[in-house]
Amino acid sequence: GGGSTTEEKPKDEETTTETTETTETTETETAETESDALFDLAVTHDGEAIDGGMLKVAMVKDEPFAGIFLAELYEDAYDADIMAYASNSLFEVDGNFMITDEGIATLEVDQENNKVLVKIKEGVKWSDGNPLTIEDVMLPYLIIGHKDYTGVRYDTQFKNIIGAEEYNAGTADTISGLKKIDETTLEISFKTLSPSIFYGGDGLWTYAAPVHQIGDIPVAELVEHDAVRKNPVTLGAFKFDKIVPGESVQFVKNEHYWKGEPKLDGVIVQVVPSSSISVAIGSGEYDIVLSFNATKMPEIENYENITILGRPELYYSYLGFKVGKYDYENNVNVTDFEGSKMGDVKLRQAMGYALDIEAVSEIYYNNLRERANSLIPPVFESFYNGDLKGYTYDPEKAESILDEAGYVDVDGDGLREDPNGEKLEIRLAAMSGDATQEDIISYYLQNWKDVGLNVTLTTGRLIEFNSFYDKVQADDPEIDIFMGAWGTGTNPSPAGLYGSADQYNFSRYTSDELEGYVIGIDSPQAFDAEWRAEQFKAFQEHIEEVATTIPMQFRYEIVPVNKRVKNYSIDYSEPTELHEIELVSENPVK
Amino acid sequence: MWKTVVRRVLIMIPQLFVLSLIVFILAKFMPGDPFSGLITPETDPARIEELREKAGLNDPWYQQYARWIGNLVQGDLGKSYTFQRSVGDLIGEKALNTLWLSLVSVILLYLIAIPLGILAGRYNNSKLDKTIVLYSFISYAIPTFVLGLLFLYLFGYKLQWFPTVGSVSVGLDPGTFSWYIDKIYHLILPAFVFAVLGTTGVIQYLRSEIIDAKALDYVRTARSKGIPMRKVYSKHIFRNSLLPIAAFLGFTITGLLSGSVFIETIFGYPGMGQLFISSVLSRDYSVITALVMLFGFLALLGSLLSDIIMSIVDPRIRIE
Amino acid sequence: MKTTDELLRIKNLHTGFRIKDTYFDAVDNVSLSLRKNEILAIVGESGCGKSTLATSIIGLLDRNKTRIQGEILYKNKNLASMTEEELNEVRGLDISMIFQDPLSALNPLMRIGEQIEEGLIYHTKLTKEERKARVIELLNQVGIRNPERVARQFPHQLSGGMRQRVIIAIAISCKPQIIIADEPTTALDVTIQAQILDLLIDLQNETGAGIILITHDLGVVAEIADRVAVMYAGEIIEIAPVDVLFNDPKHPYTRSLFNSIPQMSQENARLNVIEGIVPSLMNLPREGCRFSSRISWIPEEAHEDNPTLHEISPGHFVRCTCWKHFHFKSDIGGSHHVYADQ
Amino acid sequence: MVSVTNDKDSNKVSSPPTGFQVIFREFIKDKLALVSLISIVLVTAFVFYMAYFVIDLNELMRVSLRDKFAEPGEKFILGADQGGRDIFGQLVVGAKNSLEIAIAVTVITGIFGIVVGLICGYFGGWIDNVIMRIIDFFITIPSLMLIIVFITVIPKYTQWHLILIISLFGWTGITRLVRSKALSESKRDYVNASKTLGTNDFVIIFREIMPNLSSILIVETTLNFAGNVGIETGLSYLGFGLPPDVPSLGNLVAYANNPKVLQEYWWCWAPAALFILIMMLAINYVGQAFRRAADAKQRLG
């Protein structure tokens, strides 16, 4: 029933307040256990399963999806979400996202020689019944490395494969680092190897592409080809059946699925605008909802017909302080504390303490976001530094730090001047989002004003995603601080984001110490997992000290699931086996 | 008449050219570009820069323009960065939806507005007339999205009479009868809102036209022939008042097209309007420019259509 | 040549327009009769109620805004009290009308043939082909040269004179007994006017219909009328056979009118001028002699209190007796600056 | 005997029949229009007074998380929005902003359109030709889309930018109208008379022709004004309207986008929606009354 109101259940309120208290007082660890209590990771619906049935999946999105259904080419995460029903990675991973031996292929790493062996199981078939060959495993490399390839995946990591650059330049016909050992084994040679290889990094590609279908299509034409857009051949539990471009996809079960024939007849994935999703869930139109925005939680929390699954996301948001510039000539970050408005660590820390992120998390996100204390989300249990205090809301402390650092109000307008007595106006760049985002940013500005800091918006309004990163990356002088977020992926390594040469190191802070950790984490030495974890923790600690980037929020991902769905899980360590999903009734529960 | 048509088409060329220049320059001035959206910790900024260079986005605008217009003349609208496919194909798909929407809207609009306009005009100053006029004022005054949202909520969510997403259910084979029915079923609600909002103009125009016509000399002549009032209305008054409405068809359709930005956004209807908004947000230049050009072209076509209809239905223009 | 069968008799007709909730009579107590084969001209200054009288007969006034009292008897039926449907039986078939402005009196979007045919559909039982033939015949009758072509044309393709002929064709299509022509030639050039007038005369000779011809041009009246009614301020003030009226006008208004025609005057002589202006509908003097204020030199006592039409010779009626005191104003002197009509 | 001369009025100084008297009479006759006019004036005055002298914008836009979606009641007359901000205050300031934009756009497009239209209509010839081609061009371009693109292009964007952008695309309608009226007016003999009497062209345009178009200009501007009130709200709804820290009717109505708010927190959007509706209706009624005053044919019997 969609007609429920928010305030009906005192139970929820209790939980809410409880969470606030805990987050305010204790470490995040508590919050983490708390979150386990908040949401299930898997549905526990019992009942007699029906034969077959169609699973209806809603994907919340206000625009059409792009519809590129090839792992090597897609760029939109939504395409990946859709494809997930039909594709299957070559490798399976464990709860730490490390590659295991359970998948279609196994990975053998030869650290000494910077080589890996990829071995595929026999008897695995594509959705059209053709067998998976080792050429299928090689094809993606030849696509990505091809000179006509226009995607983002031909990058430094990929160039780590020996011969990739020559192939790309057109001077070689193939990638010399790829070597077919036998019909089921591929050897790949890399320039260097790091622990990332176990997470699918360093240039390793974890998907296969059907040579028999797309092998002959020129790479330049691939992205628009029907083989990619309309009838992709896949390895997953389901196969593409019908597509309404940009709107919906219908899958049917793949009888050839290597793990066994799926129990469902098929899956329908449909794009649903954010404005209608809540009501649609209530009326039982969908079984599973992907990309559900946590701010809409209050709208669905009283529905009886669904189970809300939740898991921490591989994500953190942060407040960045510009303390330098990127030198594009020499490709290096140049930190300049003295010359930057935000150069004073006290100022930065005070700004962190002044933010009432806790209240925002509670009120706007129903605690589906929580105060972040570090730059590694707690899901990465072994790397996450739970000991860090973070910058919890403490306006008094913020004020005293500012007083101490000489940021005092000399002209009596209620706003602090800088230590030289000059007016201090801090320009914040923040990304636009939904209506809530605007309120939240206004609230943060207000928080700062409350401690006497005059923070205003760069350009006077929230900045749209694309231009935001453009400006931030270009070190726009109008930006002193910025609020960004990173999805970490399954490999939370700070490489690329905090290194001295990284353009994405937007705060432009680099130091020998930091660089040490960043390099250390991905160095060969880090094959020692414990040492690596230590480096991670030290990195988090260091950033907390210098406060050039202040973590703001971790967030939960919410997946509302209709009560008729059985065997569905979003647990990272025990993910859903798609072919196992079942339905317990013909129609969704209303 | 075909001469006028050809002339109008010739005039369209410079108009479209100027439009293309304006929209291209504007699009280039938009902050950010499609590639800045690709940013994730895994993507390599150097690769993004490389792609940008490859796509020619670092060239001076006039070179980009020359390239673009060159392709355009050859019928190549470029490639969407977000959808990674030819803009022509992409828009073609959405255009069909929007045209369907406009078409059904126009039909509904005329179905609602013409009888109301005729009634109000025929019985002017009556209670009925006053009610219709009030209705037309309200439908003019009510913001599109308020009415749209209310209808969506009421008929889509609450009563569940109509689907609330998409343009067609997945699983039907395009071209089959049930596919067509399903498509129409999907667009009835937005089309209805659209139609209701558009009725004001037609109603008011018809009404005043009919009121004026009643006092015209030729109507008096017709009445003096002793033909029944009903016939006087149908053969003289309505017919003459409806002709301009028929001729406005072209303009009405283009008007509806531009309103599609709102309607499609509200109803999540995947047409050109929605595509436009999402392209603006994702800075998909090629799509933005192509869409603006297309809308401009359709507007020109609409006015041309109106002229043609007018010259067909009005003997004063037809026979010079 | 002319018989005296009476076609139409109007008795005490009052036609009032509603202005701000009161009705003002634009036609005020008019009694008239029209005979077969007769052309009755109604003359008078602009706004005196000529058109109102004509449209009252055929019932084309907006019923919501007008009030018609009195009787309009046609074949013993009172047109004034007929419903719209009943009137439609009469309009076009028995009584038809010709309007002033040939430019706007035809539907611009309909072919000439269709417009002529329209009345035939409802008033005759002719088949389609017969109707077509009749249309051609009618066009021939009104002197249009290649009727087949014209029938297929649209009004804008015809000249003003041709259009007026078409309108006449429409009016005579069902061989009506009565034709009301409201200023049929005012919008036309003199040469064309002459042709149209001749056409009307010829038609009448053929069909024997009674014609009510409304005009303000005394020349036109002299050219074709049999009898003339002069209207002033909603009333008929004089009515007489045409030669009687032209040779011996009695009412001071009629006489002044004749004397203000430039053509009639001696070369370089001054034209006669009537003081004052025609009062507007709301300011019409409703009591006494309505013309009295415009002939100040006739003593007030000379006018009747309730002027009525007096038959001063057979068929010659004059309202009020003040005509007996009439003499031209210039005769009683006054400098030429005294035409101030304030 | 009744005197026909109108001696008694002849001393009375009166104005032409198309003047304010007629308008006044029309309003007296049409009570609805009168009420509309009075309410427009009062509401506008109230809104501007409140927005400029009473309401503290900083205070109003202060986020108060605990008051999120507070119901109408003692603390907030019309409740609070998602940020716990007073709806009533936002409604007032938003109305002020919308009205301000509408007025500014109406004035800018009005003045420009009138001047250009008069010049084109009066002189005709190549000036007219050139400008008409430009107008033809403007009419066929998809202006909503270009407005949106423009808005994303402007780097530091304020209410005034919005006004200018909307005006840029809004002047053609009135220009066309004024031009056609001026064209027919220029053919009237009093213009010819003025020419033969030695009067300068510009004097003829602005002193002779323009006053005669005043009624139609009033009508057109009023109706334009009603339309312009709607434009801002539409753009704000799409997210291309006023900057976020500026209260706006469009932003308020956009709350209805969320079905939950639509149903449960109606006070967020309904007052703004109603306000727009009533305002546009009222302006429209006034415009219609003006129109009747300007056009004798449509006058109320």
Next chain:
Amino acid sequence: MFMQINNLKVHYPVRGGFFNTVIDHIHAVDGISMEFDKGKAYGLVGESGCGKSTTGKSIIGLEKITSGNIIYEGEDVTNKRRDRKSAYNRDIQMIFQDSHSAMNPRKRVQDILAEPIRNFLKLSPQEERKRINELLAIVGMPEDSKLKYPHEFSGGQKQRLGIARAIATNPKLIIADEPVSALDLSVQAQVLNFMKDIQNEYGLTYLFISHDLGVVKHMCEHISIMYKGRFVETGATKEIFENPQHIYTKRLLSAIPEVSPTGRNARKRERINVETHYQKEHSLSFDESGRVFDLVPVSETHFVAASPNVKEVI
């Protein structure tokens, strides 16, 4: 003779064709010549659309002259006419057909009358006021009409105000374009009388345009009959009426209804005769393209359009 018009032509371009170019010209006025003597009235008659108004307008400068010239007091003013404040413009004035539309409905009578005074005569405000009162007295209107608006007057009164405005600058020539056709008979009489009076008093010259031959005959000493932009006949009023030469003139004259019912049957027969004659002679009276021939003298003052080959038209 203070003014002379030589071979005046006014052609309007007709646009059309593919590029909307000028494809043809309407020869609204196609080569007419006139002379004006002081204190006389000249009539210009013809059917609708024959170019009467265009002639008047082009003389006063409202229309562009295609060719031909206007000599005013010995000076060629063809191109100076359009200079608004020139002496020529002061001396030539116009009375319009529709007195109603010829006055700005938004201006009071005093402002309407003041317009030419302010533009042409440099008078002080007092003098201006005096002049306005004077003008009102001349046209016999009470002084208090100054404060009224045009719509408060009857047609005849408005026409008189129009005349007052036209004579405000003491013009020499007044072009009266159908000044009475919109008026009722009795009002028409007032205006005509009045125009005659001021003509006598101030020695005005009139170019009197009308399609009503009766009015022209009453007003003018000299008449020109126009057809399709050209003169078919021109001469003293008497000559035209008593001795019409051109078939077109005859037809026109025969069409004028006489204000007397006696003999109307005869007149009708006569009309029909003339008409058949006209149809028959038509080709002889006009050249192949239907254009009117050049004028040839019949007497010293009487000219008629005739083919150079045919001496005697009838």
